[in-house]
Amino acid sequence: MESFIHIIILSMLVTTAAAIVRVKDLFAVTMLAGIYGLLSASFFVLMDAHDVAFTEAAVGAGISTLLILTTLSMTGRFEKAAENPKSNYKPALALTLVTVTGALLIYGTQDMPAFGAADAPVQTHVVPRYLNDSATEIDIPNVVASVLASYRGYDTFGEVVVIFTAGIGVLALIMSTVSTAPVALRASMEEHVILRIVSKMLIPLILIFGLYVQFHGEYGPGGGFQAGVIFASAFFLYAMLFGLTAARKVVNSNWVQALAALGVLLYGSVGVLAMINGGNFLDYNFLAQDDVHGQHMGILFVELGVGITVASVMIIIFFTFSTHQQRDGEPD
Amino acid sequence: MEFLGLFNYWVVVVLMMIGFYIVICSNNLIKKLIGLTIFQTSVFIMYISMGKIEGGTAPILAEGVTLYSNPLTHVLILTAIVVGIATTALGLAIVVRIKESYGTVEEDEIHAKDKKA
Numbered sequence: 001m002e003s004f005i006h007i008i009i010l011s012m013l014v015t016t017a018a019a020i021v022r023v024k025d026l027f028a029v030t031m032l033a034g035i036y037g038l039l040s041a042s043f044f045v046l047m048d049a050h051d052v053a054f055t056e057a058a059v060g061a062g063i064s065t066l067l068i069l070t071t072l073s074m075t076g077r078f079e080k081a082a083e084n085p086k087s088n089y090k091p092a093l094a095l096t097l098v099t100v101t102g103a104l105l106i107y108g109t110q111d112m113p114a115f116g117a118a119d120a121p122v123q124t125h126v127v128p129r130y131l132n133d134s135a136t137e138i139d140i141p142n143v144v145a146s147v148l149a150s151y152r153g154y155d156t157f158g159e160v161v162v163i164f165t166a167g168i169g170v171l172a173l174i175m176s177t178v179s180t181a182p183v184a185l186r187a188s189m190e191e192h193v194i195l196r197i198v199s200k201m202l203i204p205l206i207l208i209f210g211l212y213v214q215f216h217g218e219y220g221p222g223g224g225f226q227a228g229v230i231f232a233s234a235f236f237l238y239a240m241l242f243g244l245t246a247a248r249k250v251v252n253s254n255w256v257q258a259l260a261a262l263g264v265l266l267y268g269s270v271g272v273l274a275m276i277n278g279g280n281f282l283d284y285n286f287l288a289q290d291d292v293h294g295q296h297m298g299i300l301f302v303e304l305g306v307g308i309t310v311a312s313v314m315i316i317i318f319f320t321f322s323t324h325q326q327r328d329g330e331p332d
Numbered sequence: 333m334e335f336l337g338l339f340n341y342w343v344v345v346v347l348m349m350i351g352f353y354i355v356i357c358s359n360n361l362i363k364k365l366i367g368l369t370i371f372q373t374s375v376f377i378m379y380i381s382m383g384k385i386e387g388g389t390a391p392i393l394a395e396g397v398t399l400y401s402n403p404l405t406h407v408l409i410l411t412a413i414v415v416g417i418a419t420t421a422l423g424l425a426i427v428v429r430i431k432e433s434y435g436t437v438e439e440d441e442i443h444a445k446d447k448k449a
């Protein structure tokens with residue numbers, strides 16, 4: 001039965017991707033991309049990767065769809081066919097290139113270990129140590145959280161910095177220099193009473209769920225990355241239904257920018273604190289009297305830093321895009 | 333699940349090539365970015381498929397469970413997804429700026445304007 005679902009989901013992924021190639025209406029393409037994200041999230045659940053599925057469902061099906069739609073409203077809905085006969089686009093050539101590359105890659109897969117093999121190199125290298133020793137060294141049930149925040153804390157710090165930098169990049173590229181939108185545009189969803197009431201009820205639940213994912217991440221699937229995107233989506237929902245002007249009253253953009261930096265700073269400070277206490281950077285064993293307590297504290301604060309930065313950067317990105325769109329004039 | 337063999341990896345290759353085709357063959361910058369997303373997701377699927385162990389369960393330690401899927405690939409992909417959306421947003425911001433400067437997001441029209449200038 002599981003193999004059956006497995007094959008169905010993968011086939012649906014391929015079908016969706018093939019449909020994206022053919023469709024010229026970019027609105028439909030965006031919706032298909034959202035479906036693609038949701039399907040891959042379901043696939044990740046099937047592969048026991050619940051933490052990943054959480055993230056992909058929030059990001060692939062939610063936030064990325066929203067951002068692309070906002071961009072579309074500024075750039076136009078339809079893709080033009082290249083009508084110029086001398087154009088550089090030669091589908092036949094591209095198709096040949098893609099087929100040859102694909103064939104080579106499939107030939108390469110012959111050397112891969114079979115799917116699900118327990119003796120594959122990827123399962124035997126460092127992972128047994130994480131699975132066997134994390135119970136005594138870190139003592140939290142979710143191994144993904146302990147690898148993310150403790151064993152591979154340096155990596156995660158790097159990723160958080162990348163996310164922060166991308167947020168700054170978006171701000172630098174399209175931040176509106178005009179401080180206020182000239183006319184307070186009516187919220188586009190104002191007349192949809194049911195949507196408004198239902199989301200009003202949903203928003204607090206989404207926020208609480210975000211906090212749950214953040215602080216329960218050591219025991220179940222969850223953690224800063226997932227919580228950040230879920231938390232931010234509540235603000236997106238509010239902004240979409242009640243308009244940007246109303247949302248700006250809730251979220252002060254200066255504060256959010258400060259919070260984005262604060263999250264990175266919190267992560268870094270935990271590392272520096274470990275150094276002050278005589279350990280290496282991000283060595284949580286030195287944070288408290290005994291090692292396990294130190295690990296718990298370190299992971300808690302580091303995940304909190306990740307959550308704050310991810311949520312703030314997502315809010316910054318969305319607000320910057322939407323403000324730009326409003327200032328830029330009406331969708332065409 | 334024996335017969336699945338390398339099926340996952342073939343699907344990954346097909347998805348990757350579809351994404352690749354969209355990136356090189358579409359004229360519209362937004363569609364190119366969506367192609368990149370498909371390409372990116374195919375890599376995620378590859379990693380996660382590699383981490384799955386037959387009969388294993390999610391890597392959350394529990395009593396009476398001895399076989400867990402690989403937590404390391406999950407960590408790598410989980411962070412990659414969030415970094416991916418942040419960089420996609422950066423790409424979209426660049427597209428918006430291109431639209432403002434050139435009045436179009438079609439690649440051949442941008443090249444034509446560049447040649448005129």
